[in-house]
Structures are given as C-alpha cells and as structure tokens.
Amino acid sequence: MTVSDLDREICAGPWVGPGDEPGAIAPPVFQTSLFAKPTFAEFARQQAAEHENFVYSRGTNPTVAFLERQLASLERGEAAKCFGSGMGAIGAVLGGLLRAGDHVLFVNNVYGPTLELARHLERFGVEHTVLTDPGADVEEHLRENTALVYVESPGTMLMRLVDLRALTAVTRRRGVLTAIDNTWSTPLFQKPLELGVDLVIHSLTKYVGGHSDVTGGAVIGSAELVREIFYRGHQLFGSVMSAMEASLVLRGLRTLPVRMEQHQENALRVIDHLLAHPAVAAVHHPYAAPGPDDDLVRAQLTGFSGLLSLELRDGSFEAVSGFVDALRVFRIGVSWGGYESLVSSPVRAGNAARLAADGIPPGLVRLSVGLEGARTQVDDLDRALAVTD
C-alpha cells in the first residue's frame, strides 16, 4: 500500500505566507509573540477576527498557520488548528465543545489520558460511556444528551478497527458529532473526514513530527467547527504550538511519505517474523487482523504504520521484563512514531487482574518499529525472545 501523489505533493509543497518574497525554501520561523498594526482601526478590525489574522501568537502565527493549511489539505478538511501537544488538541475538543449535562460515547480502546480527561470532566457535569468492543452497536448506547462520539481506529494497544462508515451513518442520522484520534494512521493512511467523521485529531508528536524532538497536536474539520474550537478550546485553554515547534513539525512533514513507507516495510517484515515465532502468542496490528477486520482494513486504510503489539506466550511479569531488558535496538520508552525503534508494555508486577478487566491480554508488549533495517530489528527481537524461552 502506498501514499497518493496528491499527498506527496502537499508534503513537498513550498512555503506560502508572509515573507515569501525572497524565496525562502524553508518556512521562516516567526519568533514573535505579537504583530503590530499600522492603525488603530486596522488593529480593531483584525482583533475582531483573530482566527484569520495575525494578532497574538497565542492565537495564530504565520509558521503555525502554514502547518495548519498543510494538515487541513492532507486530511481533506476545510481548516485545522494546531496545539502544543496531542492532549492539548483533545482537551480543546472536549473542553471547547461540551457543556454540563452532555454525554460522550467513547468507542474502541482509547488512549489512556483521553479517558482520564473524560473522568476529570465528570466534575464539570459531563458524563461518558466507554465501549471497548469496536463492533459494539453504537446506536444502542446513544442517549438523548449524547453530544459526541469519540473513536480511535485503529485503537490503542490492540489496534482493532471500527467500521467508520457504519458509525457515521448512525451519528449523522442522529445529529451527533463524531471525532477520531487518527494518530496511528497519520493523515497519509486514513482520511476519516471522507468517511463522514466530523473532526480528526492528531498527536503530531508521533509520526508527523517523526524525530522525537517536538510535541504537538492538531484538530481538522469544517471551518465552522475548527473556529469554535479555536475560540473556546484553543484561546481559553492556551495549549499553544510555538513557531519553532511548527517549523520542526513542518520539517517532519516533508519526509512523512518516505518515512511511512519505510516504517510500513519494516513493520510488515517484523510482523511476518513474529507471527512465525513459537514464543509469540499473537500480534496485534491491522496487517495481522483477523478475518472480519480484513474488509475494514481494505475499506479504510491505504497503508500501515509501524506501531504494533505482541503477546508473549509466557505472559508473566518476569518474562515481559526479561524480554524488554534483552532488547538493544528497541529502546525502552514511552511515545512512538519517531525514527527510532521503541518498546513499552502496560504489564507491571501484580497488575494482571486489572489489565484483564481492561481487556488487555497478559504478556502484551508494544513495539514502535523505527527506521533501522528490518534485519537488524528482527535479529534484536529474536535474541530477546530467546531469553523468554
């Protein structure tokens, strides 16, 4: 599976914005907190529409705005807003759009801190339900006061897919907004807005940044929704992406197509190898999806990223920590989507029952397959798997 020519062209697109006259090929970093105006009347006019004028860098900034246009184009959305982190974007969507008395329905395995935020919002009178089964009947769980269906597909940890067309057919009929965390697929491998989703959220910290040197987030959707999120979720909560951070994310975007193709190639070779390994009980990744998910993979994804989970046959804490500690190429750490291979696991001494209650199988280890050679990665995994035998 591959990246479309249109997306390649967008990622390679030249800087367009103020100061482009000298032909700067890299986006200028507008390292300024404010923008002075020639007259008081002009100042007043621009301040009345801060979402489309450069007034103050907590609102908009030319370097950040260029990144926003690039992301909106890649997701085929009208508008985008960037944030200081993925959680900043998620907080702005929930905090900016919801009010006391609203209900949110979460579908599939959702990023842990997102659910923690949902629990925090109970203090402000926002209720929620979590449906971890990606095939659950969403309509059955919609309430009178459901304002938002929030989905992750592929989902966190088990990477299962939700039928997005079927889901949005229901939410559109019922007049409920939908948002998706599209971080796993990047804007290249899944276009949720084309499948009827209203808002796409990204953690730019992962593949889009791609170099493990910046945090960022984005929300993409209709101009109207993004504008509402700008005035409430962004301006009032203040999770701002700086111009310097935007220039780092833009540098990541330039090579996103080639990096994603290499992550994909490496990940598929790693998965093929793991599936055949006697110490591995299962691999969780859309490429290794069980039968029914197969049709969804074809209908929704145009490529695979390099984040996967494997289940060790010996799911004990000792086996997991022995395996993780034996890895050399895969470094131990949080996050994913950078050039480097990473390993992490939710398994801790004595938490098997709690993980089971959350639907997480024993011995689950998450790998972010980086850009080292697949042979090197497979050898590293083989050596570490031998330790668990």
Ligand SMILES: *Cc1c(COP(=O)(O)O)cnc(C)c1O
């Ligand atoms: C990392 C991550 C986030 C949060 O992004 P940050 O940039 O770390 O705040 C949200 N969703 C998913 C799926 C993630 O992996």
